[in-house]
Amino acid sequence: MLSVGFRALFRREILRFVRRPKNTFMPPAITNVLYFAVFGVILGGRIDEIAGYPYILFIVPGLVVLGAISNAFENASFSIFHGRWNEYIHETLTSPLSYVEMVVAYVGASAVRGLVVGVIIAAVGRAFVPIGIEHGLFLVATMIVITALFAGLGIIGGLVARDFDDLTVMNQFILRPLVFFGAVFYSLETFEQAWQINLSLLNPMVYMVDSVRFGLLGHSDLIGVGILPGPYADFAPLVSLGVLTTGTLLVMAIDVYLFKIGYGLTD
Amino acid sequence: MPPAIETVDLVKEYGDLRALQELSLTVEKGEFFGLLGPNGAGKTTFINTLVGLVRKSGGEARVFGHDVEDDYQQARDAIGLAPQEFNVDRFFPIKEVLTHKAGYHGIPASEAAERADDVLKRVGIYDKRDERFDWLSGGMKRRLLLARALVTEPDLLILDEPTAGVDVQLRHDLWELVTELNEEGTTILLTTHYIEEAERLCDRVAIMNEGRKVTVATPAELKQRGTDTIAVRLASAPAATPDLGSYAHETTVSGDRLEVRVDDGGSTAPRLLNDLEAMGHEIADLEITRTSLEEIFVDLTRSEDRTVTRSSAESAGDDDPPANDNREGEREQEGVA
Numbered sequence: 001m002l003s004v005g006f007r008a009l010f011r012r013e014i015l016r017f018v019r020r021p022k023n024t025f026m027p028p029a030i031t032n033v034l035y036f037a038v039f040g041v042i043l044g045g046r047i048d049e050i051a052g053y054p055y056i057l058f059i060v061p062g063l064v065v066l067g068a069i070s071n072a073f074e075n076a077s078f079s080i081f082h083g084r085w086n087e088y089i090h091e092t093l094t095s096p097l098s099y100v101e102m103v104v105a106y107v108g109a110s111a112v113r114g115l116v117v118g119v120i121i122a123a124v125g126r127a128f129v130p131i132g133i134e135h136g137l138f139l140v141a142t143m144i145v146i147t148a149l150f151a152g153l154g155i156i157g158g159l160v161a162r163d164f165d166d167l168t169v170m171n172q173f174i175l176r177p178l179v180f181f182g183a184v185f186y187s188l189e190t191f192e193q194a195w196q197i198n199l200s201l202l203n204p205m206v207y208m209v210d211s212v213r214f215g216l217l218g219h220s221d222l223i224g225v226g227i228l229p230g231p232y233a234d235f236a237p238l239v240s241l242g243v244l245t246t247g248t249l250l251v252m253a254i255d256v257y258l259f260k261i262g263y264g265l266t267d
Numbered sequence: 268m269p270p271a272i273e274t275v276d277l278v279k280e281y282g283d284l285r286a287l288q289e290l291s292l293t294v295e296k297g298e299f300f301g302l303l304g305p306n307g308a309g310k311t312t313f314i315n316t317l318v319g320l321v322r323k324s325g326g327e328a329r330v331f332g333h334d335v336e337d338d339y340q341q342a343r344d345a346i347g348l349a350p351q352e353f354n355v356d357r358f359f360p361i362k363e364v365l366t367h368k369a370g371y372h373g374i375p376a377s378e379a380a381e382r383a384d385d386v387l388k389r390v391g392i393y394d395k396r397d398e399r400f401d402w403l404s405g406g407m408k409r410r411l412l413l414a415r416a417l418v419t420e421p422d423l424l425i426l427d428e429p430t431a432g433v434d435v436q437l438r439h440d441l442w443e444l445v446t447e448l449n450e451e452g453t454t455i456l457l458t459t460h461y462i463e464e465a466e467r468l469c470d471r472v473a474i475m476n477e478g479r480k481v482t483v484a485t486p487a488e489l490k491q492r493g494t495d496t497i498a499v500r501l502a503s504a505p506a507a508t509p510d511l512g513s514y515a516h517e518t519t520v521s522g523d524r525l526e527v528r529v530d531d532g533g534s535t536a537p538r539l540l541n542d543l544e545a546m547g548h549e550i551a552d553l554e555i556t557r558t559s560l561e562e563i564f565v566d567l568t569r570s571e572d573r574t575v576t577r578s579s580a581e582s583a584g585d586d587d588p589p590a591n592d593n594r595e596g597e598r599e600q601e602g603v604a
Contacts, residue, residue: 005373008369008379012359016358086354091367092371094318097340097371098340262319266322
């Protein structure tokens with residue numbers, strides 16, 4: 001897997017976004033300063049604690065997830081689509097890299113961007129409120145899985161897109177609403193109706209935000225609402241991570257398949 | 268040793284359009300092979316099938332014995348492609364573009380950087396190594412495409428109309444470079460519209476039309492298929508058109524000028540002169556005009572003579588130029604098309 005060719009493509013993909021911090025790292029940093037200032041400090045001061053945490057602290061994990069997965073998705077979809085648009089993805093396609101190597105390099109580099117943005121957002125949050133890490137290993141595993149998942153979805157988006165507007169639609173009109181309704185700014189435990197919780201549980205973002213919140217704060221809504229039966233309730237975050245990991249591997253398998261059949265890549 | 272390129276009944280369909288029609292072609296290792304054909308003949312589709320940018324609908328395609336789909340990594344590793352379109356990474360300076368491409372082919376970073384410098388010098392744009400692609404002139408862009416194809420030191424170099432729209436100087440530079448590469452052992456597949464280019468560079472050429480192979484021959488063999496014209500100026504205008512033998516396909520008289528169309532002007536001229544003198548004509552001047560490769564090409568690819576269906580392709584073969592040593596085999600191949 002770590003062939004010279006794989007490392008060359010991975011490095012190229014990393015350099016593409018590292019050399020453009022104004023386009024890649026500064027926007028989420030600035031946006032999240034605004035989020036923390038407005039939602040955390042100005043509005044948060046008027047909101048009671050949620051699940052026993054100050055509001056500004058409660059929203060940190062969700063904002064980390066929002067930034068990380070949005071950037072992972074955006075990086076992968078843009079890199080693939082821009083390469084298709086200008087046809088320089090042919091440089092990769094005509095190389096002896098295997099389809100698995102191509103996909104892992106694109107997904108890996110985009111996941112790295114998502115992780116870096118996640119760390120930046122956490123650092124911004126740290127400037128507003130002290131943040132500890134309750135379950136470090138779980139947090140790292142979750143972040144890697146969800147950024148890889150959205151990088152993998154970004155590849156599908158980049159292959160499916162017909163023009164740049166399609167990429168905007170995917171990110172702004174599908175991804176962001178799902179994240180905002182993914183218990184970023186509220187706790188599932190605040191819902192009084194069962195159907196509200198059940199509907200929320202259909203949103204995959206809920207599990208991602210909850211897992212990161214569990215890693216950072218040690219709190220899980222999924223444990224609180226009892227998604228698993230009694231004696232297994234505390235395993236909810238692990239089950240979430242397992243399902244997310246399975247989903248990520250599935251999406252990457254789809255990516256490899258699409259590369260193999262040349263979907264959106266070959267005539 | 269397997270051929271550099273071997274395709275058997277290669278087919279590519281886009282809906283109802285058959286871009287490649289049972290194309291069987293073999294390019295031997297070390298050959299300088301030309302693909303000629305009008306726009307839409309299927310040349311680029313053929314090339315892209317080899318490098319993995321087009322998925323074949325049927326048939327077989329191998330590069331140095333490696334199937335282009337089953338053994339795609341080995342096949343692609345052997346190929347350097349300089350395409351028609353400018354499909355270069357815009358994000359990086361051109362030297363990095365080359366090191367990345369070399370890297371994808373498994374060449375370690377330090378060696379890739381050296382190779383990038385070498386090929387940039389070889390194509391004459393080393394001083395632009397830190398520029399991005401968009402800042403290069405049209406000619407430099409064309410040179411970069413060649414450099415990118417060379418940086419992996421391919422066994423098979425594919426040049427898809429490399430001199431389209433370039434100035435005379437660059438064209439000659441490119442010709443010199445690819446000739447050197449071929450002499451060093453690189454197999455070269457060249458597509459071109461320029462007949463002169465094929466005639467000058469290629470060991471053999473295939474003429475394609477509407478996705479089919481019309482013929483494969485050396486440029487010299489192709490030229491032999493045309494007819495030559497022997498123009499004779501007589502001391503006095505003849506009273507009537509001389510009745511020459513069957514070697515004269517067509518004879519026309521205009522004043523004291525006589526034009527005779529024959530298969531081979533050089534070998535027929537002495538006989539013609541003897542015949543004319545035997546008829547009492549006095550010869551004042553003689554000129555032989557050979558058929559150009561371009562005329563042969565136009566004749567072979569004249570679209571009204573050819574249609575895209577298999578049955579009509581077979582019947583079209585009956586109208587092809589006179590037979591020579593290669594005709595039988597080619598007619599058989601056309602029958603497959």
